[in-house]
Amino acid sequence: MDLKNLFSLKGEVALVTGGAGIIGSAVVEGLAYNGATVIVADIDLKRATDLANKINEQLNETTLHPIKVDITDEDSIKSMVNIIVKKFKKIDILHNNAAGKSNDLNAFFEKFEKYSLDQWNEIMNTDITSMFLVAREVGNVMSQQSTGGSIIQTSSIYGIMAPDNRIYEGSNYLGRQINTPAIYSTAKAGVIGLTKYLATYWADKGIRVNSITPGGVESGQNEQFIKNYSNRVPLGRMAKAEDMVGAIVYLASNASSYVTGQNLIVDGGLSAW
Amino acid sequence: MSHSLNELQNLNGKTALVTGGAGYLGMAMCEVLAELGSNIIIASRNLDKVETAREKLKIKFPDIEVHSLQLDLLDDTSIKNLFHNINSLDILINNAWSGKKNSFESISNDDWEYDINLSLNSVFKMIKHAKPLLKKNKGVILNVSSMYGHIAPDYRLYNNDNYVNPPSYGAAKAGVIQFTKYLASFLAPEGIRVNCISPGAFPHKETQQDHEFMERLGSKNPLNRIGYPDELKGVVALLCTNASSYMTGQNICVDGGWGIW
Numbered sequence: 001m002d003l004k005n006l007f008s009l010k011g012e013v014a015l016v017t018g019g020a021g022i023i024g025s026a027v028v029e030g031l032a033y034n035g036a037t038v039i040v041a042d043i044d045l046k047r048a049t050d051l052a053n054k055i056n057e058q059l060n061e062t063t064l065h066p067i068k069v070d071i072t073d074e075d076s077i078k079s080m081v082n083i084i085v086k087k088f089k090k091i092d093i094l095h096n097n098a099a100g101k102s103n104d105l106n107a108f109f110e111k112f113e114k115y116s117l118d119q120w121n122e123i124m125n126t127d128i129t130s131m132f133l134v135a136r137e138v139g140n141v142m143s144q145q146s147t148g149g150s151i152i153q154t155s156s157i158y159g160i161m162a163p164d165n166r167i168y169e170g171s172n173y174l175g176r177q178i179n180t181p182a183i184y185s186t187a188k189a190g191v192i193g194l195t196k197y198l199a200t201y202w203a204d205k206g207i208r209v210n211s212i213t214p215g216g217v218e219s220g221q222n223e224q225f226i227k228n229y230s231n232r233v234p235l236g237r238m239a240k241a242e243d244m245v246g247a248i249v250y251l252a253s254n255a256s257s258y259v260t261g262q263n264l265i266v267d268g269g270l271s272a273w
Numbered sequence: 274m275s276h277s278l279n280e281l282q283n284l285n286g287k288t289a290l291v292t293g294g295a296g297y298l299g300m301a302m303c304e305v306l307a308e309l310g311s312n313i314i315i316a317s318r319n320l321d322k323v324e325t326a327r328e329k330l331k332i333k334f335p336d337i338e339v340h341s342l343q344l345d346l347l348d349d350t351s352i353k354n355l356f357h358n359i360n361s362l363d364i365l366i367n368n369a370w371s372g373k374k375n376s377f378e379s380i381s382n383d384d385w386e387y388d389i390n391l392s393l394n395s396v397f398k399m400i401k402h403a404k405p406l407l408k409k410n411k412g413v414i415l416n417v418s419s420m421y422g423h424i425a426p427d428y429r430l431y432n433n434d435n436y437v438n439p440p441s442y443g444a445a446k447a448g449v450i451q452f453t454k455y456l457a458s459f460l461a462p463e464g465i466r467v468n469c470i471s472p473g474a475f476p477h478k479e480t481q482q483d484h485e486f487m488e489r490l491g492s493k494n495p496l497n498r499i500g501y502p503d504e505l506k507g508v509v510a511l512l513c514t515n516a517s518s519y520m521t522g523q524n525i526c527v528d529g530g531w532g533i534w
Contacts, residue, residue: 203495247517264525
């Protein structure tokens with residue numbers, strides 16, 4: 001078996017939700033550079049289109065295709081999957097990656113004692129119910145393909161570990177003081193449960209299901225936060241979105257043909273100590 | 274950023290040492306590293322076996338250097354001598370294994386000690402010697418553990434004593450997983466990443482002839498089959514290259530989902 005074929009995604013159709021986001025934009029580029037046709041699904045169609053155009057230009061071919069999806073809307077997901085299947089006939093790879101930001105940051109970062117049920121339900125909906133819906137719709141397509149497929153779902157370091165709340169002192173992001181709300185940990189832990197469940201559920205259909213757990217990705221946090229966070233990591237730095245690409249291509253491709261139900265933790269060693 | 278895995282996984286000019294590199298799984302590991310451009314040092318107790326492996330690799334990958342060196346992991350002098358012959362090292366894979374089948378009732382103190390010496394103590398000794406070289410090149414360490422390092426064998430699978438997995442094996446492999454995490458922490462300041470893999474059921478070719486046992490073994494995992502050596506190539510290519518530059522202290526299970534249900 002030759003490695004180029006082992007990791008090659010040539011001829012494969014990959015769907016990445018949140019494809020224009022922080023991690024998604026590195027992933028779609030990585031998948032495209034390894035040969036896949038990539039559907040960049042995002043709620044922000046303009047951002048997805050700009051990103052697809054940029055990478056297509058670099059590659060000098062139309063490999064990335066933007067599409068709008070609202071992952072909190074069942075019909076929007078169904079319609080996206082229909083359009084993809086109509087145009088590309090199949091979906092080999094799903095990176096179930098999108099997670100929603102709250103429209104109300106004050107409510108999202110509220111302390112646990114005062115957390116509103118509405119906000120809890122909203123994030124449950126955007127961060128885990130959405131994954132169920134996308135996995136259900138795409139899984140339906142994959143289970144009818146003789147070739148099965150590979151599903152990768154994005155969890156988070158806070159799905160497997162508790163935050164050290166001291167690192168948020170003096171931190172600033174999105175123009176405000178931040179923290180990690182309990183709902184985020186809860187939803188991301190749910191992603192791991194869903195991943196394992198689907199791994200055995202669809203094993204006989206040739207669908208492998210794994211998750212990826214990124215450590216904190218540097219994306220515009222203030223210097224104090226970056227310092228606080230990096231100090232907790234054996235490798236001494238926050239993650240870059242590109243750090244996820246190797247693990248994603250591994251899980252997407254035949255290079256991981258005997259791997260299912262696993263959680264690949266790309267955290268610079270944070271969870272090792 | 275590097276765009277394709279080809280760039281991230283390029284090992285041209287690097288040197289990798291694989292213990293047990295001539296064995297059933299070790300050979301696949303040597304092949305993948307050679308394919309990525311790395312020079313290979315195969316170390317094994319049986320010099321004829323490493324020499325044959327060296328020749329095979331040379332035919333497949335004529336552009337890389339392949340060295341075969343004798344190594345007895347139970348002999349401290351042999352380990353020391355091995356490192357006298359190595360002046361540069363980027364990748365160390367601790368993969369070697371040998372041991373007897375034993376049950377909890379049958380295992381003697383000597384067999385227990387043999388297994389712990391070979392599967393755990395030798396990993397410590399190899400890394401101790403390799404560290405200065407790895408530090409110089411900001412290298413990586415990959416330890417080969419096993420699913421039995423974190424999950425118990427189902428005794429019902431092994432009703433034929435010929436295949437019984439000894440209690441010492443899992444104890445040593447569990448040690449390897451924890452030692453990996455320890456080193457990921459303590460070697461991080463030196464720029465050395467340390468990870469391990471836990472292969473599931475990868476029985477040797479002779480064992481595969483027992484179809485009934487293969488069926489029992491396969492049915493223990495969701496993918497409903499045993500694994501084959503080529504299926505470890507991907508994880509080696511991930512963990513031994515810059516494709517995993519932000520991964521350390523991890524244990525990747527290549528086990529068909531064995532541990533998840």
